[in-house]
Amino acid sequence: MVTLAEVAQHAGVSASTVSYVLSGKRSISATTRQRVEQSIRQLGYHPNAGARALASSRSNIIALMIPLRTDMYVPVMMEIAIAVATTARAHGYDVLLLTGEEGPDAVRRVTGSGLADAMILMDVQLDDERLPLLRATDQPSVLIGLPADTTGLTCVDLDFTATGALCVEHLAMLGHRDIAVIGEAPAVYERHTGFAERTLDGLRARSRELGVRLLHRPCDGGYDAMALTLARILDERPGTTGFVVQNESAVEPLLALLRQQGRAVPEDVSVVAVCPEQVAVQASVRLTSVAIPAQEMGRHAVDHLIAKLDGRGTDEVVLLAPELTVRASSGPAPAAS
């Protein structure tokens, strides 16, 4: 293992000079710099992360807490995680992967040990246990998701309220008067994960404004659960012509069931999904959808964090504006029969 001292000796300068070449915190003459850089290359030197962290009390690591469960939005999580890792690397940071398993203790451990300089939390509950800890520490953090109380916190998320409103608007404009919402699994609502409820709020508020009837049903993923849910919906509101789906693993089953029942999409019923773009494009009917901008959220979160670490940056809530893309699954409501 090559050390700074060895590089210094090889280049015929002092250790501190090498350090300054590396960090750029003091000016170094061009000739010296080149000599040092060449020695670094020749010796294949890599600064020791531990020593660096100890001396500078900066680890150059960002902690990313992902949820343990995989009952929803796995591809979204993955995309965010990858975007976070990539963006962080571009800023010279590495990413430490923590699962929700440890809960609040993970926050204590990370802040206490100096393992990471900052944290990104995903899957934030409305009243998350970790929030008081985040407020108490001076380590920067960014939430992906929105808790109930955001004071003193920085959050990035899709504007799910606007998303819900947008979906209703689209369907209402097409003449649909009876809309069913196929939501996440019941467990997601029980857990008080904000996004599901916020979408619902947006859906409800806007449909009230537009005079549209709305029926919301949570739904576990998979074909069987969807079949049950759909049956209940059509039983209760036979006139339903519009569907809003916020559950990746219910999308394809829904389409299959509608097909099976002889309800054509989009001629008889329209479907709008809230899902990653890939799902919308790959579905058996290309779906009109509001995309979940996973990558953008990840990138945003890291950029904010870096800004905070650099002393710029403030606490704020960034809600990304939803964009509805019209594809082949939505069209004018059929004339009332």
Place this chain on the structure above:
Amino acid sequence: MVTLAEVAQHAGVSASTVSYVLSGKRSISATTRQRVEQSIRQLGYHPNAGARALASSRSNIIALMIPLRTDMYVPVMMEIAIAVATTARAHGYDVLLLTGEEGPDAVRRVTGSGLADAMILMDVQLDDERLPLLRATDQPSVLIGLPADTTGLTCVDLDFTATGALCVEHLAMLGHRDIAVIGEAPAVYERHTGFAERTLDGLRARSRELGVRLLHRPCDGGYDAMALTLARILDERPGTTGFVVQNESAVEPLLALLRQQGRAVPEDVSVVAVCPEQVAVQASVRLTSVAIPAQEMGRHAVDHLIAKLDGRGTDEVVLLAPELTVRASSGPAPAAS
């Protein structure tokens, strides 16, 4: 930030004693240990990770390299990543998330900087650029996946050759004589990712032995690509009654298309999938499948790595035996018409 020295002072012992309490590397009297432990708790002490790494030249971090692309098996990756993180934590290790982006440089950086004590690589190509580096370093590593040459490496993977064989066997035993394989996207084969080719080898070898006709077609995910692929298959081999699918995002489209064409599953055609259990269970027809044991692979990889770090453990290739679960998508071949 509380330091070891402060804990020592608070407990009325020397710093080294506290250190030994923490590490258990020397015997400490019960009374002293308790006093120290109480001080630790009272002060909320967390050892500084950097200092620890520097002094012990062990970071207690495992690096996990995941692929950058998300064109396949995202849920599998995620499940592995989570299993790795959880298992690692149970052994007192944290996980550093690296994307494939940096390529071989990531390996150099990690080994050179002492950032991590060991690495787990996913998405290994048959002839991966990172392998020479792994062989050259004395840092333990485990691959999830199988390269062409495994000498000096430890690998964990599903036995995809056996998986292929198993799928053919199952269909052949049910009387199917014309089997079509719907594979991963062409890009996956071009990239020479081992598992796809190994599955194919297994499929081919066994169908030759059993006198079954086999037709393999790579297939991009999504409905449209699947429609095209299926049309070509049925055009070329109209008598096809068995399908083996190794492509998560082709599963549901295939089922939808078959249904649409009036081919009943499993009465007219049988489908066997190679996919995560969740996909098989949630599909519109509950799929006979060989599960991809993501969690087990992740756990295995970490356990091996820890064994190596502890001086136990050897280089070896662990191929997990595939298990075929019969569900509702496979049945006897229809009588020849």
Place this chain on the structure above:
DNA sequence: ACTCGCCGTCGAAGCGCTTCGACAACCTAT
């Protein structure tokens, strides 16, 4: 009673880096 060995504890020496103050060398302005 005395030695031997073991147990429990301590002090001190680093681990490899960053960073601060010092200082020599040079340049500029008077």
Place this chain on the structure above:
DNA sequence: ATAGGTTGTCGAAGCGCTTCGACGGCGAGT
């Protein structure tokens, strides 16, 4: 020509921990 400022480099002091050798005190063996 000289005071004052800049620029580029160095030495040394830690950062908080681990770990080695040392050592006092105790019980066991003779």
